[in-house]
Amino acid sequence: MTKSDPVRLISVVLTLLAVAVIGLLLAWAVFTLPEQAVGLSSMVSDRMPESGVNAEVTAILLNFRSYDTLLELVVLLVALLGAWYLGKMHLSPEDTKPGLVLEGLVRFLVPVMILVTGYILWLGSHAAGGAFQAGALLAGAGVLMLVVSREKLPLRDSIQLRILLVAGPAVFTLVAGALVLVDKPMLQYPRQYAGSLILLIEAASTLTIGITLTLLFAGGRPHRGD
Amino acid sequence: MNQPIWYALIATALFCIGLAGLVINRHLLRRILAINVMSTGVFLMFVALAGRTGALPDPVPLAMVLTGLVVSVSATALALVLIVRIQHLHGCVEFPEDDA
Numbered sequence: 001m002t003k004s005d006p007v008r009l010i011s012v013v014l015t016l017l018a019v020a021v022i023g024l025l026l027a028w029a030v031f032t033l034p035e036q037a038v039g040l041s042s043m044v045s046d047r048m049p050e051s052g053v054n055a056e057v058t059a060i061l062l063n064f065r066s067y068d069t070l071l072e073l074v075v076l077l078v079a080l081l082g083a084w085y086l087g088k089m090h091l092s093p094e095d096t097k098p099g100l101v102l103e104g105l106v107r108f109l110v111p112v113m114i115l116v117t118g119y120i121l122w123l124g125s126h127a128a129g130g131a132f133q134a135g136a137l138l139a140g141a142g143v144l145m146l147v148v149s150r151e152k153l154p155l156r157d158s159i160q161l162r163i164l165l166v167a168g169p170a171v172f173t174l175v176a177g178a179l180v181l182v183d184k185p186m187l188q189y190p191r192q193y194a195g196s197l198i199l200l201i202e203a204a205s206t207l208t209i210g211i212t213l214t215l216l217f218a219g220g221r222p223h224r225g226d
Numbered sequence: 227m228n229q230p231i232w233y234a235l236i237a238t239a240l241f242c243i244g245l246a247g248l249v250i251n252r253h254l255l256r257r258i259l260a261i262n263v264m265s266t267g268v269f270l271m272f273v274a275l276a277g278r279t280g281a282l283p284d285p286v287p288l289a290m291v292l293t294g295l296v297v298s299v300s301a302t303a304l305a306l307v308l309i310v311r312i313q314h315l316h317g318c319v320e321f322p323e324d325d326a
Contacts, residue, residue, distance in 0.1 A: 037278040132296055
């Protein structure tokens with residue numbers, strides 16, 4: 001701290017005062033809200049038969065507002081590209097040995113996590129679940145393996161890895177483009193194929209999200225390898 | 227006072243804690259943590275106010291929060307990578323003083 005303490009103290013007090021004013025304004029805004037709101041629930045439940053799935057959140061994410069989700073996958077890719085070009089993957093040195101308990105636990109947990117990833121992906125069609133939850137779980141498995149040992153998850157900068165990293169947005173964009181080719185508005189799925197298209201997009205997105213988050217945890221691009 | 231409003235007030239408090247932390251702290255890691263506390267407050271606000279529709283919560287804000295969570299995780303990760311880079315280049319991760 002280079003500034004003299006009184007100046008620092010005054011600035012902290014002023015900040016706290018300003019934040020308190022903002023907090024009071026926000027609380028006032030909350031209190032003036034109506035206690036019951038109509039929301040968009042009825043609109044969503046009216047259109048559910050067209051969506052191809054039975055879960056409302058999945059229907060919104062992958063059908064009613066799929067443009068948002070597509071761009072979100074692109075945001076994820078852009079964040080990864082930033083990390084990719086800023087630094088190399090750096091993890092604990094190779095000679096650190098994980099404890100027996102951790103290694104045994106990971107050996108047991110990772111297959112289970114991959115199974116549950118598939119289940120949650122499937123669950124997204126009719127209950128809480130879907131690509132993002134499944135992808136987060138997959139990333140959890142990847143992070144666990146990275147923490148235990150870098151040999152457990154041999155991430156190499158290869159063409160296969162790069163294909164997996166763009167699979168989600170690529171499949172999404174291909175579906176959107178194909179719909180335009182058959183004279184449909186972009187991302188407005190035909191009713192009889194909606195369920196399958198959503199599952200296809202979600203499956204690709206799960207892989208992409210899982211691997212992207214694992215790489216973001218690792219903090220940069222992996223070493224080159226073929 | 228019903229439950230959604232109560233949770234919305236907690237969300238307001240979280241947002242303010244994060245905002246104060248963001249302004250007061252000079253360490254970049256703490257600033258990222260503060261931004262995350264702020265965004266948690268925003269997400270909680272969305273989820274809380276979605277509960278005002280009656281028996282079942284409004285699914286649209288829930289879907290938006292799910293989207294926001296992923297964006298916030300990836301933005302945080304990118305910020306952390308930037309911090310590592312700054313540490314590598316300058317050897318410190320403090321935000322510089324104005325009169326330095």
